């Protein structure tokens with residue numbers, strides 16, 4: 559068995575960090591600077607007879623005026639059409655127009671969408687998380703919503719368990 563999982567989200571939400579953590583190696587370059595990932599990066603994780611192929615996408619850009627941004631948008635959206643599961647990565651407590659734009663593009667995707675609420679380690683008040691997750695669920699009928707910290711590795715095991723079930 560094998561499945562394709564696309565990791566999407568606006569720049570800087572932690573897509574590459576998440577992929578590296580899942581794979582246990584630094585396959586995708588991470589940086590505090592946006593636009594570090596310019597191509598699609600594939601990573602394969604084998605678990606028993608299951609092979610999960612992760613696709614780390616460049617961030618989707620709201621205003622693709624520059625050619626390089628248009629190129630990255632194309633690379634990101636073409637990876638959406640042909641996958642089994644979409645991990646929509648966003649930052650806990652920080653929702654921007656760019657997130658809204660990514661969400662818009664996901665409306666056309668056939669695969670189930672899982673909202674991965676990243677950087678929960680940065681929340682000062684842990685009890686802010688629940689209302690935030692509830693609000694998120696009102697924006698879109700996500701198939702799953704999971705808070706994680708890609709940097710610290712919190713809840714990544716739970717995320718992988720969900721991925722394996724799908």
Ligand code: GDP
Pocket residue numbers: 567568569570571572573574575576587588589590591592593594595617676677678679680706707708709710
């Ligand atoms: P991408 O553009 O979505 O691929 O984002 P990156 O993976 O390159 O990460 C962008 C920045 O966010 C980097 O400085 C990461 O170290 C940081 N980052 C990623 N995940 C987390 C997290 O869970 N917690 C915190 N505090 N920082 C994170």
Ligand code: MG
Pocket residue numbers: 573574575586587588594595615616
């Ligand atoms: Mg990246």
